[in-house]
Amino acid sequence: xxxxxxxxxxxxxxxxxxxxxxxxxxxxxxxxxxxxxxxxxxxxxxxxxx
Numbered sequence: 066x067x068x069x070x071x072x073x074x075x076x077x078x079x080x081x082x083x084x085x086x087x088x089x090x091x092x093x094x095x096x097x098x099x100x101x102x103x104x105x106x107x108x109x110x111x112x113x114x115x
Contacts, residue, residue: 087096
């Protein structure tokens with residue numbers, strides 16, 4: 066297993082744990098909104114800086 070695959074697994078696990086934590090704290094809506102805002106921002110910046 067390469068370092069890249071391990072890193073991918075760890076980041077995936079952290080994302081899932083963050084989702085679980087947000088649900089437990091009642092902050093799931095805010096987390097979803099921030100995730101969508103980040104995706105939109107990333108795509109816009111990707112189009113600008115091709």
